[in-house]
Amino acid sequence: MKSINFRKKRMEEDIHQVNTKRARKMRMISKSGGVAWELPHSRRASKVASRRSGKTRFPLPGASVLPLVAVGKIIQ
Numbered sequence: 001m002k003s004i005n006f007r008k009k010r011m012e013e014d015i016h017q018v019n020t021k022r023a024r025k026m027r028m029i030s031k032s033g034g035v036a037w038e039l040p041h042s043r044r045a046s047k048v049a050s051r052r053s054g055k056t057r058f059p060l061p062g063a064s065v066l067p068l069v070a071v072g073k074i075i076q
Helices: 002-016 021-031 043-055 065-075
Strands: none
Touching: none
């Protein structure tokens, strides 16, 4: 029981660290405004799309939606 709680706590700490896989993922989602994850296409497509949108930051949140949709359609 103690170990489970401990592990949960560790995971929560990890999110705040800079270079854990999960932290990077969280940052990607927040950068793309979570748009890529809400679009109805395959998980792989949404991953790639969110990664791309994370790399190129758009001044307007609306602007990031268009390339994401395009990327999703191409992959499908």
